[in-house]
Amino acid sequence: MTTPLLKDLSLDALRDALRHEGVAPYRAEQIAAWVYARGVEDFDAMTDLPAELRRDLGDRFRMRALEVDALAQSEDGTLKARLATGDGEVVEAVLIPEERRTTLCISTQVGCPLACSFCATGALGFRRNLSTGEIVDQVLRMRELLPEGRSLTNVVYMGMGEPLLNLPSVIESIRLLIHPKAFALAPRRITVSTSGVVPKIAPLLDVAPINLAVSLHAASDAVRDVLVPLNRRYPLAELIRTLRELPALGPRRPIFFEYTLMDGVNDSLEDARRLVKLLRGLPAKLNVIPMNPHPGAPYRPPPPEVAERFLAELARGGLRTTLRRPRGRDIDAACGQLAGAASSGRFVKTSLRPSEEAVRGVL
């Protein structure tokens, strides 16, 4: 039997485990502060814990779930890491530095079962869900790559996998991200993206007032059935009705919609008008992202004038829209396109431990 990973335990579960051993449950928060707030992974360094407890923890738990295996840095500063799991799988995480914030995009599954036709991860198929510890370890490993003075401000669940198909681990990871003694991120700094796993949306939003992003990509079932095959199970009308009925949402809590613009597929004026109609009355913010082409996907971004015409039509319809520049285009770092790049040779293999100075200064 493999040694359990400490980061797979929720704080409640850790408290229970300690209580079971006759240790005061408040020690769980001390341990969380060391591991998640300070990034200390050596039990011996947790100096406010009794020596016997440190020894006992070291005997019972392993600490690291992931190791940085390779790095790729974009000209725009985006930094992608390939992270190896203990059982030989790989997932990817991407740091996106901007002027006023630093966003980390993390994965929730190895591969993805949903097979969206424009997505390199989908083309890989599904290997397995990530555990809670493997999800939060992406945050720890990537945070170690930040240069002095820069801190992580936002976490988006938009990497490999469909988060709502791994809901229990995603929920526990969010609880750790927002716990004041752990990562202490404000819920509004966290965004979970879904392709529309309808029955899991409300349970996710019950956890905390985080942001929801919906990978929409089409405003008709005919097109969405092809781009996002999950649409055949949960068609647009059902998805949008579910979003309209979410109790916690209001104008102060927008829903983000992602729309990858593809040449000749979903970029017509008719598509724009359908989109306006579909989202009318929702607190919608639409992010339009020109397709980041990659080998294997039969889609291309539209010419700039087509994208402009599309956006102008959305504006005319009163939809709040942002045109997003794909980040890390040169390293295939766009969310949902991570795995395709894994075989593209753009990674630089590294044997460095992330704490080493050599990987600093890359942002």
Ligand code: SF4
């Ligand atoms: S776009 Fe997201 S849900 Fe669709 S196949 Fe890719 S990773 Fe899975």
